[in-house]
Amino acid sequence: MTENMNKINWYPGHMAKARRQMEEQLKLVDIIIELRDARIPEASANPLLQELSRNKPVLIVLNKADLADEEKNRLWKETFEHCIIADSTGANLTKTVVNEVKEILKDKLERAKARGIRKKVLRAMVVGIPNVGKSTFINNIVKKKVAKAENRPGVTKSLQWIRINEDVELLDTPGVLWPKIEDQDAARLLALMGSINDDILDKQELVFFGLDYLRKVYPGVIERRYGVDESGDDLLEKIAREKLWLSADNNVNYVKAVDAILKDIRSNKIGRITWQDVREQI
Template sequence: MSEKAVNINWYPGHMAKARRLMEEQLKLVDIIIELRDARIPAASANPILKELSRNKPVLIILNKADLSDEAANKRWANQFEHCLIVDSLNENLSKRVVEKVKEILKDKLERAKAKGIRKKVLRAMVVGIPNVGKSTFINNIVRKKVAKAENRPGVTKSLQWIRINEDVELLDTPGVLWPKLENQDDARLLALIGSINDDVLDKEDLVYFALNYLKSSYPGVINKRYEVTEDENDLLEAIARKKLWLLNNNEINREKAVDQLLKDIRSSKIGRISWQDVRE
């Protein structure tokens, strides 16, 4: 995870500037490709994208799906009009994404054809919160073989477009938007996947939140990883004792336990977990 990503501080000035820039860029595209983290598909949304997208189609990419629960991925995908479940590190995405974009914009392509435009090139832009995998996703679909499209005159002067294939091109820089920190739960979820800095939250509180969630939503997972019974009164304490994360006086080493558990959670050592599910 890049240090820069987790240490970004969003000030009102930053936000206004990022918003203006993105508004300009979005005017130029036919479709927005919004990356979400498949482990927290709602909390990893961009809070103002809906407003900025102005009725343009949005293809939701549930990225890092290799880290989330497969059944939950499917439930989430059904919630969105246009969605792909994706692992940008291990899959070859170019064809899948191009096909999906063309399918979503089928009507637009047909209208262009009716007007006599033989070859309409569709333009897309990738957006998402820090660390969601934008660069990895773009590198994946663009691959090295593809040359950068030329600079175009006019409004697009400073923008670089990369050709994915003969039908679709992509803005070469993704739009980074601030994460949703509107409530404590969203902030916790973003911290659990490592998208925002720990400093904004109480780490111990975060670990208890995670352990409680795991116990109720993924029974057996904690037991399997740490060999403790899950109905312990204080799971953090039980795990620390089992793992011998102790101080000289036989008290548990809370700091160590908290850091170790957060590390295990973020590296998915406990398994494929979705920290947010579709609301019933």
Template sequence: MNETKTNFNWYPGHMTKAKRQMQEDIKLIDLVVELVDARLPQSSRNPDIDELGKNKFRLILMNKNDLADPKATEGWTRYFEEKGYAVVCLDARSKNYMNQIHNVIMDVCKEKIERDRKRGIKNRPVRAMVVGIPNVGKSTFINSFAGKAVAKTGNKPGVTKGKQWIRLNKNVELLDTPGILWPKFEDQTVGLRLALVGSINDDILNIDELAMELIRYLKANYPGALAARYDIEEENEDAQVLLAIAKQRNCIKNGGELDYAKAAILVLDEFRSGKLGRISLEMA
């Protein structure tokens, strides 16, 4: 992806507090369950998690798998497994994956369960901490896993506040934590990718610029996706492509002028909802 003019550096105070809280909470748990966005598994990870979670069992859940490029997801699964993580690809809105995840947790933590058994401790549940950056689907996953709405969900970054233990069944307890975003975007491309999938609040971004970055990326990496969706020539300059989409989709202001902003929002929304196809923003 090309360098973007928008400068991303977003680390609210409540996230600093959340990191301190996690340093305390990590002592209480056996397993770190980390949600990432399958479309950008590296950029949607918090780099502090590896340091915080060392010496703990690890499970990575690649959420929004239904929106990601299957080939890219295969590559990322191999990448994380080679690093010693257990990996499950899923759509957190669906309960279909929950038995599989439960079995993986039991398998990952079998050493701990065996140690407890030898010490005469029976039926102590595996304690897992669920972590992930804002808007990656943590609350949705917890609700699906627990089978009821126990965690507040929302599609605005930063909806989850505070912490709570959630008893899933006799085998597993989850500690929910607020999401932590990157403390600093040293590589601006990371900020751009997170913005494209909606992990940074759109209100603080230049949406036209963001849509142009997406158009540029799609033309280079998924040629034909824009042409197929909008019935346009995508070989033109990026601004001309956005103009053509505005025309095709009737994005027009009151005076009859084309509405670039409306077209930009349309393209971003259709990318985020998978209407442009299964697209990943980074490859392993």
């Protein structure tokens, strides 16, 4: 048995390549727009991206905010210097994002103007972990389906510049994770939200973890969704029996139950849930 057995890690070749290409493009970029998953604002921060973004201003977008706890969205927003809360599948975000970018780059724009450069195109690189919604966010901003978006990680494979208007260009990038995920609590949350290829995951373990967190932090939500008493060690079994996720011989069909619950957790079928709290500042 190797040391890494059962560890969650996913770093396919296209991510390493994307990282190199993002580094190359970085010199053309005025600002980085980093999408985080509002449900896991800390675990969805990629250390590689932090390295990449050195010296560039960063606008944090807490995306999928419609799936996260509204109150916690507000608390998280306060912890970042520049941050917007977004649902990229919802109302148009162009104005909010363009205004925010211009405000952050105000000094730079003024300097350009002073040097007689009339029109400076602002270039923003949109980065973030797989499946966080980068392509959807860009489509929302350009009001067109220019970037392919699907509900699985690893859809965007190459970099693509997209023009919003005469002032701003965005660069869509593939979601990148990092070669070795040291923090396995973060890895588990990434997996639970669907940012890691399901084929390599122990989904049952994820669901146990998920149900446990829900009954601790959001008491009542499991009961409301599945109509079962949420206490006890046999919660998964109780849910499966109540929902009739059974095999022919009347035993619990764990594969079916686990897949169904995981799907519910990833959409907002269980409710708006945030899986990480702002830590107390010491």
